[in-house]
Amino acid sequence: MTISCSYEFFPPGNALGERRFWRTLGCLETLNPSFFSITYGALGSAQDNSVATIRNVLAESQVPVAAHLTFEGSTKEEIINVAAQLRDMGVDKIVALRGDDRDNAINARKRGDCYDNVAEFIAGLLEIHPFDISVACYPEVHPKARNAADDILALKSKVDAGANRVITQFFFDIDAMQRFQDRADAAGISVPVVPGILPVRDFTKMTQFAERCGTAVPKHLYERFSPAKDDPALAAHLAKSHAEEFIDSLNILGYEKFHIYTLNQPIELAQCAAGSRAAIPKAANA
Numbered sequence: 001m002t003i004s005c006s007y008e009f010f011p012p013g014n015a016l017g018e019r020r021f022w023r024t025l026g027c028l029e030t031l032n033p034s035f036f037s038i039t040y041g042a043l044g045s046a047q048d049n050s051v052a053t054i055r056n057v058l059a060e061s062q063v064p065v066a067a068h069l070t071f072e073g074s075t076k077e078e079i080i081n082v083a084a085q086l087r088d089m090g091v092d093k094i095v096a097l098r099g100d101d102r103d104n105a106i107n108a109r110k111r112g113d114c115y116d117n118v119a120e121f122i123a124g125l126l127e128i129h130p131f132d133i134s135v136a137c138y139p140e141v142h143p144k145a146r147n148a149a150d151d152i153l154a155l156k157s158k159v160d161a162g163a164n165r166v167i168t169q170f171f172f173d174i175d176a177m178q179r180f181q182d183r184a185d186a187a188g189i190s191v192p193v194v195p196g197i198l199p200v201r202d203f204t205k206m207t208q209f210a211e212r213c214g215t216a217v218p219k220h221l222y223e224r225f226s227p228a229k230d231d232p233a234l235a236a237h238l239a240k241s242h243a244e245e246f247i248d249s250l251n252i253l254g255y256e257k258f259h260i261y262t263l264n265q266p267i268e269l270a271q272c273a274a275g276s277r278a279a280i281p282k283a284a285n286a
């Protein structure tokens with residue numbers, strides 16, 4: 001089955017990061033991505049930097065750009081002004097998110113009216129432009145959700161508000177993904193579910209992310225990645241081969257669209273037995 005990928009980047013924070021960002025983006029551009037997405041305030045990056053980065057990508061690349069936007073920490077007026085600025089720059093795709101900025105969320109409420117949930121935020125976005133909207137979902141349940149049923153209700157509300165697709169948090173457990181898909185199907189969520197794939201270049205860092213996100217790291221991954229601890233070339237090879245196998249397994253289940261968390265790392269197009277293959281990160285030391 002055909003595979004198409006979108007690729008997520010975070011705004012680079014310094015000159016070395018800039019070079020890596022543009023090199024990776026340049027490689028990926030040749031693979032006909034469905035879109036590039038640029039995070040908003042994630043991994044410690046400044047929110048202002050996102051808009052500037054998007055402006056540069058729009059100037060340098062023909063690939064459509066999706067802007068992540070988080071409403072938590074901003075008033076309605078502030079975040080909709082950012083969305084209007086993006087619209088005026090030619091951005092048609094938004095990844096609409098809550099974010100995790102609890103401290104600023106309290107301050108924002110002192111400044112003005114704020115969104116309470118992503119569904120309301122989507123409605124606000126669609127009032128200013130017919131954006132194509134993606135939202136986040138969590139095969140292993142968001143760590144702050146009360147339970148899996150509530151998590152799916154929250155997701156359903158985002159889809160009912162107008163989301164065109166749902167992109168998963170990274171995960172490694174295909175059974176958990178299938179259980180999630182069953183819950184989504186039972187709830188009547190009919191938009192595409194796009195698996196989010198994190199190529200594992202730095203196993204230790206990945207386990208730290210995974211703990212924060214509630215992503216289970218299966219024992220077999222510890223075994224698979226432990227020989228690469230002090231060997232960047234092997235780590236790069238394992239990252240690529242694992243991600244390829246994982247995408248293949250999901251492709252066999254019927255998934256054709258994937259969202260790759262590039263972490264701005266370089267990639268290559270992998271060809272293999274499955275036929276059309278996704279672009280998976282290659283080097284660990286760019």
Ligand SMILES: Cc1cc2nc3c(=O)[nH]c(=O)nc-3n(C[C@H](O)[C@H](O)[C@H](O)COP(=O)(O)OP(=O)(O)OC[C@H]3O[C@@H](n4cnc5c(N)ncnc54)[C@H](O)[C@@H]3O)c2cc1C
Binds near residue numbers: 152
């Ligand atoms: C594809 C993807 C892209 C992302 N991009 C960014 C980004 O660019 N910038 C960034 O800062 N973050 C990003 N995130 C992280 C995201 O902001 C967090 O996961 C956030 O905690 C939830 O955002 P949401 O949009 O899923 O919110 P929601 O849909 O509101 O939450 C998802 C679930 O968690 C529950 N929940 C969330 N927060 C709470 C709470 N405080 N109390 C109780 N329940 C809660 C909801 O009820 C729901 O069940 C991304 C995540 C994904 C999967």
